[in-house]
Amino acid sequence: MLDDFCTASIAEALDFADTHHWTRQPPRSDSARLRFLVTRYTDIGVLASRLGAKPGLVKEVMEGRRSAPGSVLSQAIAKDVVRLWQPRVRRRAHHLISTGHDGMLVHFKAWFGFTGVAGSSDDGRVRHITERLPTAYAAQLFQARYRNADEGELRGIIADAVGEAYFKVSPRGKLHMVALTDIAYIEFSY
Structure with missing residues (x-):
């Protein structure tokens, strides 16, 4: 249907990942x-x-x-x-991912970095990253998508999730210590 699908939109990438769960x-x-x-x-x-x-x-x-x-x-x-x-099929797949039965993988090319010490290897730069997201963030991402959250909010959730998985830092205080901008493309699989 979308054979050459490539997007910088997190919402569109989530929608496309849902196509792998369709029954018709x-x-x-x-x-x-x-x-x-x-x-x-x-x-x-x-x-x-x-x-x-x-x-x-x-x-x-x-x-x-x-x-x-x-x-x-x-x-x-x-x-x-x-x-x-197929919204019900989509919700069922999201429930399995959100409850930890399945995982969510994100792959992107974007400017991504930890706001740490200047000049460190964690400084922001364009990176190609493939990372498995912690279950709690997948649930947050789906809930935000159901509310039709804007791209900025979705990007913040992804930045926190990948920051926790990639840099091993926990942004539990909503500090958004990790930045994700200038997305060239983003894909999800689950």
Whole structure:
């Protein structure tokens, strides 16, 4: 569905990781995907706004009278389907991860570092990191995602989690001693 998926968005990366738990595949054509999305939105205008398109165009694509022009609209449709497909399956997978039955792995390239002594090896720099997140942070991340938390809040949770796992420091006091910025890409697997 999103074969060449690469994102700097934590929310989108979480949504994409959920695709590995689906029990059924979503619709394949843009018109079928739009028919699915219309069932999740109050009206076609709200959906069109979400996709960054005009309501008339969305209606024409949904009815099959026109194909989605360019890959931008098609990609926006696919991302929204990924975000909304099989919510119960997604919640079940999140529950298993949040209760410690399964783990969550994060892989990213970003500016990442510990605000420690200047010039130390822990100083911030662009790093490629793959790390298993502590269970408590996975639960926090999912709860924040359910609330539609912004990217800044999600980034703070990931920074604290990877900081604890990578640098072996515990930011329990919400000091955010670890910074994560300028994400080139981020992926999750669970």
